Amino acid sequence: MRFNEKELVFLSRQPSERAAELGMKGPKKGDVMKRRLVKLIVNFLFYFRTDEEEPIGALLLEQCRVEREDDLNFSIVFLDEAERKYVFECDSKEQCLEWIEAIIKASYEFMRKNLVFYRSEIQRLTGKDPLEQYGISDETRFQASSGLPPLPPPPT
Amino acid sequence: MKLNERSVAYYATCSSPPDKTGFLLKKGDRNPAYHRRWCVLKGNLLFYFEERESREPLGVIVLEGCTVELCDSESAEFAFAVRFECTRARVYKLAADGAVAMESWVKALSRASFDYMRLVVRELEYQLEEARQGATSPWAKGRGKRPLVHGEGVLSLGNLGKENGVSWNKPLGLANGVGEVGVSGMVWEGELDDGDGEIPPPIPPRRKTPGGSLESPVSPGTGCFSKLHDWYGKEVAELRVEWLQSQ
Numbered sequence: 001m002r003f004n005e006k007e008l009v010f011l012s013r014q015p016s017e018r019a020a021e022l023g024m025k026g027p028k029k030g031d032v033m034k035r036r037l038v039k040l041i042v043n044f045l046f047y048f049r050t051d052e053e054e055p056i057g058a059l060l061l062e063q064c065r066v067e068r069e070d071d072l073n074f075s076i077v078f079l080d081e082a083e084r085k086y087v088f089e090c091d092s093k094e095q096c097l098e099w100i101e102a103i104i105k106a107s108y109e110f111m112r113k114n115l116v117f118y119r120s121e122i123q124r125l126t127g128k129d130p131l132e133q134y135g136i137s138d139e140t141r142f143q144a145s146s147g148l149p150p151l152p153p154p155p156t
Numbered sequence: 157m158k159l160n161e162r163s164v165a166y167y168a169t170c171s172s173p174p175d176k177t178g179f180l181l182k183k184g185d186r187n188p189a190y191h192r193r194w195c196v197l198k199g200n201l202l203f204y205f206e207e208r209e210s211r212e213p214l215g216v217i218v219l220e221g222c223t224v225e226l227c228d229s230e231s232a233e234f235a236f237a238v239r240f241e242c243t244r245a246r247v248y249k250l251a252a253d254g255a256v257a258m259e260s261w262v263k264a265l266s267r268a269s270f271d272y273m274r275l276v277v278r279e280l281e282y283q284l285e286e287a288r289q290g291a292t293s294p295w296a297k298g299r300g301k302r303p304l305v306h307g308e309g310v311l312s313l314g315n316l317g318k319e320n321g322v323s324w325n326k327p328l329g330l331a332n333g334v335g336e337v338g339v340s341g342m343v344w345e346g347e348l349d350d351g352d353g354e355i356p357p358p359i360p361p362r363r364k365t366p367g368g369s370l371e372s373p374v375s376p377g378t379g380c381f382s383k384l385h386d387w388y389g390k391e392v393a394e395l396r397v398e399w400l401q402s403q
Contacts, residue, residue: 001161002185002215009157010242011220042200042220042270057158062167062199080166108199109172111273118280125287130280139267141175141199142276 012039012046012055018102021050023089027081033089040099043108045076059086066103074100116144168196168203168213175199176264178257179208181232183249185215190232190251200270202238217248224266226258234258238265 019039024047025031036056037048043062046055063079071093075085090096104110119142122130131137176197181190182204193204193214200220203213222240229235232251236258239247252258 001165001213003159004217005157007240007245008218055157059160060164078163080163111277115277118284122284122287130283
């Protein structure tokens with residue numbers, strides 16, 4: 001699958017929500033924990049060798065689950081490949097919890113859910129749709145789900 | 157650079173509802189011909205498939221740090237371009253099958269960025285807080301605590317969608333003088349401190365800071381919105397002049 005790599009690398013140089021040196025272990029058998037500079041920018045987690053400017057890779061943080069493994073470690077698992085875990089090791093319990101929270105909040109879909117919730121709450125409390133004054137009430141991205149049951153997963 | 161491609165492709169085809177779908181002509185990566193692609197916009201990602209029934213996307217365009225503009229094309233009508241701000245970046249040329257579709261895609265793509273969504277969420281968070289406190293309008297007297305005043309917002313929500321050809325979704329980058337701004341109709345139109353509260357005050361443009369944080373750098377550190385407005389307003393006015401001169 002093609003992607004706009006140059007632009008993604010450029011994105012990795014932008015101000016981050018959070019950045020730190022963490023231990024990182026890939027999902028393949030035999031992958032070992034290595035020290036990486038990890039940067040959270042919008043809904044991407046970039047990881048760099050600690051002395052390099054270009055990232056080794058990026059993880060899109062959609063359709064994933066973040067879990068606490070133990071005091072210092074958390075993992076990211078993508079829903080389409082739940083057996084493959086990326087594990088990260090922090091320097092402290094606090095740092096671990098902060099990263100978990102940050103990554104959960106980093107997903108576009110997470111923000112969308114919040115928006116839908118806030119919108120309906122505001123409507124309930126004030127009787128007005130808060131998006132109307134901006135002329136964006138009809139935007140698809142701000143709608144609550146259609147109420148239909150989710151589609152079955154595509155055939156593999 | 158590696159990317160978790162399989163999972164990204166999964167996001168494209170999973171059951172979460174897309175923001176927009178449709179056929180677009182897309183200018184080839186290597187060859188200059190336009191190809192018809194089934195396009196799926198989800199969040200800040202534009203996926204394109206060979207066919208509507210294809211199980212996997214051919215590719216994805218991450219829509220961060222880009223502007224969307226209408227463009228003239230000799231080979232396609234209703235053409236528009238997605239242009240990135242990094243040096244030697246690609247310009248993605250796309251074309252819709254009619255004026256309505258073109259406008260709809262341009263709007264959708266220029267509002268696709270993560271920051272735009274975050275901005276709207278924060279605005280609603282603020283409004284919800286106000287609503288819960290029983291304030292009568294979003295721009296009530298308790299202005300001291302307004303989180304957006306300290307420079308994190310980027311877009312004047314009231315301004316979006318007004319201008320057709322030049323819509324934009326990237327931070328203004330005032331600090332480094334990046335002049336490519338499509339802020340027509342200006343951000344500060346009327347209603348500010350008169351407290352009629354219909355439209356919340358426009359959000360000051362966001363700056364990119366070199367360090368690792370999204371926090372605003374220098375701001376006058378004042379709780380008085382009109383002072384803050386004047387301060388930002390000067391820079392925006394300069395930027396506007398720059399932009400007008402570049403037209």
